[in-house]
Structure formats: C-alpha cells, structure tokens
Amino acid sequence: MAKLIEITGKVLSGEWGTDDESGNGIPVLRTTNFTNEGIVDYSNVVTRTIQKKNIDAKYLRKGDIIIEKSGGSDKQPVGRVIYFDGPESTYLFNNFTGLLRVKNQAVWLPRYVFYSLFHNYRKGGTRPFESKTTGLHNLKTDDYISRYEVLEAPISEQQSICKQLDYVYDIIKTRQQQLQKLDELVKARFVEMFGELHYNRHGFKIVSVEEVCTMVKDGTHQTPQYTTDDIHGFKFLSSKDVMSQKVDWKNIKYIPSGLHEKLYSTLKPQRDDILMSKNGVNYGVAAVNDSDEVFDIYVSLALLRPKPIINPIYFRCVLNNPDTKEQFDSSIKGIGVPNLHLGEIKKTKILLPPIKLQNQFAAFVHQVDKSKLLQFFCFPI
Secondary structure, three states: OEEHHHHHOOOEEOOOOEEOOOOOOEEEEOHHHEOOOOOEOHHHOEEEEOOHHHOHHHOOOOOOEEEEOEEOOOOOOOOOEEEOOOOOOOOEEOOOEEEEOOOOOOOOOHHHHHHHHHHHHHOOOOHHHEEEEOOEEEEOHHHHHHHOEEOOOOHHHHHHHHHHHHHHHHHHHHHHHHHHHHHHHHHHHHHHHHOOOOOOOOOOEEEEHHHHEEEEEEOEOOOOOOEOOOOOOEEEEOHHHHOOOOOOOOOOEEEOHHHHHHHHOOOOOOOOOEEEEOEOOOOOOEEEOOOOOOEEEEOOEEEEEEOOOOOHHHHHHHHOOHHHHHHHHHHOOOOOOOEOOHHHHHHOEEEEOOHHHHHHHHHHHHHHHHHHHHHHHHOOO
16 A cells, blocks of 8 residues: 555645636636546636746646545535546646646556545545535545555556546546537527527517516525434525536535524425525526425525416526526626625516427427436436
8 A cells, every 4th residue: 555645745736816807817627627426527617817926837737636625515525536637738726626646657547546536535535534614624635645545556457447447437428428418409409499688589578587477585694503404404405506507405404493484484485496596606507496395595596486477497598598697797796705686686688488489498308308317327327
C-alpha cells in the first residue's frame, strides 16, 4: 500500500476570481460539474476573471483528479472525485475543489489512482474525514490524503484493471450522451412548435406569468430548525432540489411536524405545481411537482400554480427557455446573492399557444421520458 500524498503530493487549491464582466474569462469547473459517476459535466461551466499569476500551474491537464473539498449533505458525503480528460490549458477549478496530480506516471496510472479514490468514496470512505461548518460539509483534505492508501500493483496490472473499469465507464458515458441528445430533441421540438417570444412567428397570445397562474408565492423566509428524523419529520425543499429541472428527492432535508403544520397551513404544494428557484446563482430553474408528496418549501423556491389554460409540462419548458431566462437576468439588480423577486416573476412574458398544441408537446415530452427510462433498464448505471 502507498500513501496518497506520496503519489500526488499535497492538494492544490482552486481559484474563483471575480465576475467575468468582459466575456473573455476562463472556464472554471465547480462541484456543480461533478457527477456521481466521476464524469465531468460540461453543460453548466461558468467563466471567471482570474489573475494570470494564480493560474499557470493550475490549468487542468489530462489525467488530473479533481476532488470535492466542500459540499455534500447529511445523506451525500463530501469528497467526490472526477477524472479530467478534456483539453489541456483551458479549464481551471474553483476553491471548493482541489487538484490531485500524479507525480510519477511511470509507476502510477492516474486513471488507476482515480478509480481507487472513486471506489473509496462510493463505499463511504470519506465520511471519517468530514467536518461541518454553517451547513457545509468540508473534507479535511490534508488529513485524508496523508492517511488514505492506494493498493500497489505493477503498471501492467493497473492497466488491466483500468481497461475493465473503462469498459463500464464507457457504457455510462454513452448513456449520458444519449440522454443529452434526448434533452436536445425536446428543446428543438419546443422551438419548432412554438418559436421564439421576440418573433412570435405563429402569432400566439403573449401573456404574463401572473395571468396563467392562480397563485405565485414563495416559501418560508425563516431558516427552519431541521431534523434528522426522516420517519416523523416532513420533507422540506429548497432551490437545490430542482436544479435538474425535475424535483430531486434524494438529498432533501426534513423539518419537525410542528413547524410543518404551521407552514402547510399557509401553503400546500400540489401535484402539477411549478417549483422554481428564485435565489442564488442558478435562479430561474423550474420543475413540475409530479408527485403527491406532502412537503414544505423554503424562500429560495417560488410556487406557481397553473390555471387550466396552460399545461404544466409546457409551462416548465417555457420558464426554462432562453427567452424567459433573458427576462429574469434583466430583472436582477445590484450586487450580492441574486434574488428573483415574485413581482418580477409575475410580470415575465411568455407565449400562450392553444391548449391543444401545448398538450401535444407534453405528450411528446412524455414519450421522450419513456425512452430515457427504457435506456436506464437497457444500460443501468
């Protein structure tokens, strides 16, 4: 066995810099770009302005391993890793992550070291190295890399192990690419059927969000006292739970029954409600509540209850459309944490096609979702 620190040296900290006001910033990978499969997700990479003196040694190279230093949750440990195989001297990594770079690749294959760390994370091996501050889970990286050991093996054996694991990895990558193509198909179908707000080539009615809703409200403005009792506690959602444009129930928090009764008496989420993030850098992401779960929401989520004149699936897609995002962007003012006010959401303009056409589009989306499910059973991850 060999200590990780002997293989890679110390963890190199990332950079965040400042807002990219010029449009010529450097792409920076964040924990948002981590997948649980250890693959880099390039779909939401931000660019930042970073001083040149801070970046020369930190540009990512093929074979680099990026480790999550801050993040996670009570149900998802911090310490995920991704393997970088993208273009060199292009990407940096942010300050919530760190870089592990194998020093002697004649002795250690970076891919082999990555798989060792990936397996250790999946079995919960980073949990003993966590600390928690202000709700964030932090990895004690120095302690972790000083104590974690990688199984020594001849380079030929490392290559053989990686070859077998890469085969599985390639299946996962193929599936993700197929899912991405299906998502692109939905977007293309949307534009084909409805066009763009600015041109409105079909002559559809243009309405405000308020006109198609019976309710536009946000969740409690008070930070709740959470509970770890997921049996007697009640589900509590915030903006992080809709980032995939679907409600993600995997890592939600819970609140005590007494607080739930108080919140639920003023706002009862229902099936087909739209839940949309309104605070933070990823504001304006909308999801349909497609379940009958009983839950409450935080102020970072807006709840939009659609009238019968608008299909919830169409509503979700039009809210996530670039035309709508452009309006949201223009309504954000000042500095600090972005906050999309309810008044601005209500005023936002959208196209309102005939309900029959909306329903046709929703049926198409359902068929695409079925295709995704079929692929899951054919190529389970």
